[in-house]
Structures are given as structure tokens and as C-alpha cells.
Amino acid sequence: MESNVSSMETPRHKAFAGHMTNTNERTILVLGGTGKTGRRIAPRLAAGGAVARAAARTGGDVRFDWHDPATHGDALAGVDAVYLVPPALRLDFPPVVGAFLDRAEAAGVRHVTFLSARGVDQAPPEVPLRAVELDLASRAGLSHTVIRPGWFMQNFSESFFQYGVAAGVLDAPTGDGAEAFVHADDIADVAAATLLDPSAHAGAGYTLTGPEALTMAEVAEQLSVAIGRPIVHAPVDRDEWTARTVAAGVPEPYAQVLAGLLDAVRSGAGSTTTEDVERVTGHAPRSFADYVADPVARSVWASVTV
Numbered sequence: 586m587e588s589n590v591s592s593m594e595t596p597r598h599k600a601f602a603g604h605m606t607n608t609n610e611r612t613i614l615v616l617g618g619t620g621k622t623g624r625r626i627a628p629r630l631a632a633g634g635a636v637a638r639a640a641a642r643t644g645g646d647v648r649f650d651w652h653d654p655a656t657h658g659d660a661l662a663g664v665d666a667v668y669l670v671p672p673a674l675r676l677d678f679p680p681v682v683g684a685f686l687d688r689a690e691a692a693g694v695r696h697v698t699f700l701s702a703r704g705v706d707q708a709p710p711e712v713p714l715r716a717v718e719l720d721l722a723s724r725a726g727l728s729h730t731v732i733r734p735g736w737f738m739q740n741f742s743e744s745f746f747q748y749g750v751a752a753g754v755l756d757a758p759t760g761d762g763a764e765a766f767v768h769a770d771d772i773a774d775v776a777a778a779t780l781l782d783p784s785a786h787a788g789a790g791y792t793l794t795g796p797e798a799l800t801m802a803e804v805a806e807q808l809s810v811a812i813g814r815p816i817v818h819a820p821v822d823r824d825e826w827t828a829r830t831v832a833a834g835v836p837e838p839y840a841q842v843l844a845g846l847l848d849a850v851r852s853g854a855g856s857t858t859t860e861d862v863e864r865v866t867g868h869a870p871r872s873f874a875d876y877v878a879d880p881v882a883r884s885v886w887a888s889v890t891v
């Protein structure tokens with residue numbers, strides 16, 4: 586999906602960027618540079634005085650493929666810090682990420698900000714995201730910051746949920762559970778702050794949420810008002826949802842992980858809010874109402890066909 590950074594030109598973002606540390610043209614590698622968070626982070630780094638190098642298989646400043654280590658050297662050349670996003674749709678990535686971190690240290694990288702997920706700090710060490718967190722903590726040559734966001738608001742416009750919105754049905758196995766959905770722009774603001782001033786955030790872990798918890802029914806209600814047509818939440822059986830997700834092309838083990846995340850929504854495990862967005866950035870987290878008012882999201886919903 587095409588990047589849109591118009592929201593980054595708001596007065597709020599300019600004020601945030603104005604407080605960033607002078608980076609003296611540091612080069613920061615942004616993995617997943619065309620993804621939901623990466624494409625938002627790169628302009629913020631540039632606004633803060635750094636050279637942002639967006640890395641992706643296609644469409645980035647430099648080609649990067651987790652499956653092709655030959656692409657890693659050029660991506661890391663001259664880099665001071667890395668925004669680390671692990672390989673998508675895989676669960677066997679800790680050794681691959683570990684080898685990349687070895688190479689990053691050897692190349693002179695001194696800080697990594699890692700995109701993990703809410704609650705991973707409580708997970709056992711064999712959970713892939715937790716394994717990477719522990720790997721980073723063990724490296725004396727790297728400082729690190731871990732970002733643990735809840736469910737992205739943008740999942741409703743920049744992932745398979747967008748098709749449910751277009752069809753008028755959010756058929757997720759979440760029951761009446763609530764989630765403190767977080768805006769991708771807030772994740773980007775926090776990540777940029779940690780990358781631009783790593784010494785201030787070394788060793789920190791930030792759990793990022795929006796300002797309120799919403800059920801899927803409440804999400805559907807807000808979407809209905811914003812879009813001007815009915816959107817409903819239709820609870821579905823977990824196994825049925827998982828089977829449909831696999832049929833859509835998601836590997837079965839990863840579909841089970843996604844189902845587990847929806848289990849957490851159903852249980853209300855992600856319903857509490859935190860102050861970490863404001864603690865890091867100085868501004869309150871964006872609300873779901875802010876998100877549904879975004880003309881970019883609305884244009885996505887208007888253009889998707891099912």
C-alpha cells in the first residue's frame with residue numbers, strides 16, 4: 586500500500602520533531618521500510634536530522650530480504666542504528682534475526698529499536714518475539730529499546746480486516762472483549778524518538794496503547810458513522826476463523842498465532858491503557874475517532890472491493 590505522510594505535517598508532529606536530539610547526520614536503517622510502521626518512521630527520522638534508509642524487498646531505498654543475506658551488507662553499510670521488524674508470516678525467525686544482529690554489530694551498529702508486541706515480556710523464552718528480546722538484552726555491544734504495541738488501528742485499513750470493513754462485517758472471534766487499539770502514527774512517533782536519542786531509551790520497554798479500550802462492536806459502530814453505511818461485528822467461531830485465514834494463504838502456524846492474539850482481545854487482556862506514548866513523545870495517544878476521521882483510511886475503505 587502506498588505511503589502517505591500527510592499526517593506527519595500536522596502541528597503536533599512538528600512540535601514533536603522540534604524536540605528531537607541533534608543526530609549529526611546519523612544513518613538509521615528502517616527494516617520493513619514500506620510497511621505500516623516503517624514508512625511512517627522514515628520521514629520522522631529525516632525531520633529529526635538523521636539519514637533514514639528504508640529497507641524492503643521492493644520500493645525502499647535499499648533492497649533487503651531476510652531470506653537473502655547477500656542483501657544485508659549494503660543495507661547495514663554506515664548504519665548507526667536499526668529499526669528491527671522481524672520476518673513476516675514466520676515463526677522460525679530468531680536464528681535468522683540473531684545472525685543479522687551479529688552482522689549489524691560487526692558493521693558498527695550501536696542501537697536497535699525492536700518492534701515486538703504487547704505482553705511478549707511475559708511470554709516464555711521459546712516464543713519467537715521473546716527470544717529476540719532476550720537476544721538483544723544479552724548483547725553488550727548494542728543498546729536496545731523494545732516497543733510493544735497492542736493491536737494497530739490501521740489493521741482495519743491496511744490488513745485483511747479492511748475487506749471486512751468494505752463488506753460491512755467484522756467477523757472476528759473476539760466476543761465482547763475490548764482492546765486499547767493503538768494508532769500507527771503513535772508507534773512511529775515513539776520509535777523515532779528512541780532511534781534519534783537512543784541513550785535516553787536504552788534498555789527501555791514501552792507498551793503502547795490508545796487512550797481507550799473498544800470492543801469490536803464499538804469499533805464497528807464508529808466505522809459505520811465515519812463511512813456512512815452499516816458495519817457490524819459478527820462473532821465467529823475461532824476454528825472457523827483460523828481455517829478461513831489459512832485458506833486465504835496465511836501459513837497455518839502463523840494463523841494460529843493470529844488467532845491467539847484475537848483470543849487476547851476476547852479475554853480483555855489488552856483492554857488496559859498505558860501512558861507510554863505520552864511519556865515518550867509528550868503528546869497524548871491518538872484516539873480511534875482520530876483514526877476513522879483520516880481521509881486516507883476512508884479512501885481505502887471506499888476503494889476496496891470484495
